[in-house]
Amino acid sequence: MQHTVIAIDGPAASGKSSVSRELAQRLGYVYVNTGAMYRAVTWHALQLAVDPSDASAIEHLLETTSLECGVSDGRSCFLVNGVDPNEALVSPPVNAAVSKIASQPVVRRRLVDLQRGCAELFPTVVEGRDIGTVVFPGTPHKFYIDASPEVRAARRAGQGLHDPVVQRDAMDSARQDSPLMIARDAVVIDSSNLSVGEVVSDVLKQLQGKGITAKVQ
Ligand code: CDP
Numbered sequence: 001m002q003h004t005v006i007a008i009d010g011p012a013a014s015g016k017s018s019v020s021r022e023l024a025q026r027l028g029y030v031y032v033n034t035g036a037m038y039r040a041v042t043w044h045a046l047q048l049a050v051d052p053s054d055a056s057a058i059e060h061l062l063e064t065t066s067l068e069c070g071v072s073d074g075r076s077c078f079l080v081n082g083v084d085p086n087e088a089l090v091s092p093p094v095n096a097a098v099s100k101i102a103s104q105p106v107v108r109r110r111l112v113d114l115q116r117g118c119a120e121l122f123p124t125v126v127e128g129r130d131i132g133t134v135v136f137p138g139t140p141h142k143f144y145i146d147a148s149p150e151v152r153a154a155r156r157a158g159q160g161l162h163d164p165v166v167q168r169d170a171m172d173s174a175r176q177d178s179p180l181m182i183a184r185d186a187v188v189i190d191s192s193n194l195s196v197g198e199v200v201s202d203v204l205k206q207l208q209g210k211g212i213t214a215k216v217q
Contacts, residue, residue, distance in 0.1 A: 003123040004029070004212065006203075007131035010145035011172070011180060012165040013152040016127050018196045019145055023203055024074065024125040028215040031075040032118055034128035034135070035098075037111045039089040041067070042101040044080045046093055052100035059106045069114040076118060095163040099171035102129075108177055129172055132183035140210065142186035143203055151192045 006023065010016040017033065024031035042052065044065060050057045068079045077084060088094065101107055112135050115126065119136065126135065132142035147155070149166065156163045172180040182188060187206055191199050204214055 003119060003121070004141065005119050005123075005131075005136045005139040006125045006141045006143070006207070006212075007136050007139050007183070007186075008125060008127045008143050008145060009129055009131050009133070009180070009183070009186065011147075011152065011169045012163070013156040014145045014147045015155070015191045015196060015199060016145040019191070019199045019203065020125045020127040021075070022196060022200045026200065026204065026214040026216045027123070027125065027207075027212065030071050030118070030122040030124045032115060032124050032126040033076060034111065034115055034126060034131065036076070036089055037067075037069070037078050037114065038102040038107070039094050039098050040078050040080050040085050041065075041107055041111070042094050042098040043085045043088050043091075045101060046097060052097045052104075055104055055106065058101065058104050062106060062110055067110065067114060069118050071118070071122065090161055090163075092162045095161070095168070099168045099175075103171065103175040103177065105177045129180040130178035132186050133181060134178045137183070140185070141207060141212070142183045143206075144182045144186040144188045145199065146188060146190050147192045148190075 006029065008016050008020045021031050045052055045058065045061055048061065050061050066081050070077050115135050118124065119126065152165055156165055189199055189202055
């Protein structure tokens, strides 16, 4: 059975994770963070000193690695050889290498299969870069959350994390396979001057017009 998928795309630190998490909770849907999956594969490659730019080494790595996507507490969890990397997902080395790993088609194929599998089981809010364009192009519920580069840099710095967001965005937008782009039929929301709650309200208002209502007010 095909469940409802709400696709939330956007550049780094645009606020889409906070919005997606709250939106999923309000709707009673499962929150799927696809960025965490690319980060987990990156963490694993770095642990084994595999070069993120070496396509055949990455392919071999994936052939010998178990990747599992599950759900716990209303959100996706992702295990690499049975391990959840947790805080290591946002470490500086992972921030620096993730866009390279995410540009590898072999990685994308494997993770997109898992993302689609998760959405077969539950109604989901799925957050990423290519959700509305590639992973679920057929969903009628697509949002692209943006914010000015200054606001995004300030948000990430406020989290105390070293993260080259400008370089990541440039790589994510320029790659051949599934680049970051706005789906033709996505609703674009500029969150630069909006709180998370305001963006969520805006999204919920649009969904209500299509017969999807919040379970939690
Ligand atoms: O939290 P933030 O927006 O900074 O990043 P993220 O969603 O955790 O994604 C980390 C990286 O994973 C991105 O910079 C992309 O390179 C990659 N990614 C992707 O290629 N496709 C997705 N659907 C999600 C993330």
